[in-house]
Amino acid sequence: xxxxxxxxxxxxxxxxxxxxxxxxxxxxxxxxxxxxxxxxxxxxxxxxxxxxxxxxxxxxxxxxxxxx
Amino acid sequence: xxxxxxxxxxxxxxxxxxxxxxxxxxxxxxxxxxxxxxxxxxxxxxxxxxxxxxxxxxxxxxxxxxxxxxxxxxxxxxxxxxxxxxxxxxxxxxxxxxxxxxxxxxxxxxxxxxxxxxxxxxxxxxxxxxxx
Numbered sequence: 001x002x003x004x005x006x007x008x009x010x011x012x013x014x015x016x017x018x019x020x021x022x023x024x025x026x027x028x029x030x031x032x033x034x035x036x037x038x039x040x041x042x043x044x045x046x047x048x049x050x051x052x053x054x055x056x057x058x059x060x061x062x063x064x065x066x067x068x
Numbered sequence: 069x070x071x072x073x074x075x076x077x078x079x080x081x082x083x084x085x086x087x088x089x090x091x092x093x094x095x096x097x098x099x100x101x102x103x104x105x106x107x108x109x110x111x112x113x114x115x116x117x118x119x120x121x122x123x124x125x126x127x128x129x130x131x132x133x134x135x136x137x138x139x140x141x142x143x144x145x146x147x148x149x150x151x152x153x154x155x156x157x158x159x160x161x162x163x164x165x166x167x168x169x170x171x172x173x174x175x176x177x178x179x180x181x182x183x184x185x186x187x188x189x190x191x192x193x194x195x196x197x198x199x200x
Contacts, residue, residue: 025134032199038136 003060006034008052023047076129083122091115140195147191152183 009019016034020027023044032038040048049056057066094111097103103111130141163170 026137028196028199029134029136032136037199038139041135044135 001039001060001062002036003033005030005048005059008054008059009034022051074129074132076125076132079125080122080129083118083125087115087118087122090118136199140192140199143195144188144191147194148184148187151187151190152180155183155187156180 005019009016014022016027016030020030023030025044029038033040045056045060049059052059060066094114097111098108130138133141159168162168
């Protein structure tokens with residue numbers, strides 16, 4: 001899976017720790033999602049989408065699928 | 069820090085220290101032959117009781133982690149389970165042949181705890197590399 005988490009975070013000038021705090025997860029988890037080493041669960045993906053005010057498919061996708 | 073200490077982390081430390089303290093007290097009482105014969109078994113089991121609290125706190129600590137940290141702990145505990153089981157099994161069969169010392173089980177349990185925690189740490193080092 002691919003995602004635009006790093007871009008969306010940078011647009012808001014949030015650090016990984018800031019985003020982690022907003023999502024109630026660890027900074028390592030945010031980093032692993034951004035680098036594609038961990039795919040979040042559906043509830044966490046929804047929480048991320050809600051936080052950035054965008055649909056899930058605008059943030060997460062597969063190679064060739066939505067958002068890419 | 070990868071897993072921030074929370075109140076459950078301190079509960080874990082507290083229960084483990086209480087168990088160690090009771091094990092020390094029990095050993096001193098036994099050495100001084102200060103416990104009546106009928107109570108020796110009960111006193112000997114005292115260090116085990118705090119470990120019940122330890123494992124309850126461990127469960128609550130794991131539940132307090134986020135989803136990826138829980139996955140890391142699960143995989144680390146799998147590695148711990150495998151390495152510890154194979155080590156104990158390997159040592160056991162070697163001890164039966166006389167290739168290594170075969171001490172009584174009563175002398176081995178502190179080493180088993182050490183092995184468990186070392187292998188849990190090993191598991192975490194291995195698994196965390198994947199998500200770094």
